[in-house]
Amino acid sequence: MRGRMTAKRVLVVDDNRLIRVLVQASLKSLNLEIVEATDGQEGITAAFECRPDLILLDVVMPRMSGFEVLTRLREDPDAPSCPIAMLTTAASEQDHVEARIHGADAYIVKPFDHNELRDTVADLLGV
Secondary structure, three states, X not given: OOOOOOOOEEEEEOOOHHHHHHHHHXXXXXXXXXXXXXXXXXXHXXXXXXXXXXXXXXXXXXXXXXXXXXXXXXXXXXXXXXXEEEEEOOOOHHHHHHHHHOOOOEEEEOOOOHHHHHHHHHHHHOO
């Protein structure tokens, strides 16, 4: 009997429903399982519950910033050790540096190019 391939799981943490829909549409061709969270606190909870292979994380959200979520996940030894890509409207070099300092693996500026997002996600997941 042949083993069944399990879809890679991506957690999308963004308070903007339209962004979550656009991300899902952009990644459709990769056949991923998409899990959504609407704010930072929900994102942390979802990360521990669903154990994603990748997290796409908005920077500016209610209750907790993306950088705070990123820091908490990177500092917790029980958190999933998956790549985390920041999604943000902030495009300055300083913002890129801050994301890397906090432990981000990639930095995607909104509005994003759908092909660029798909290619970045594919690279981070190795698919």
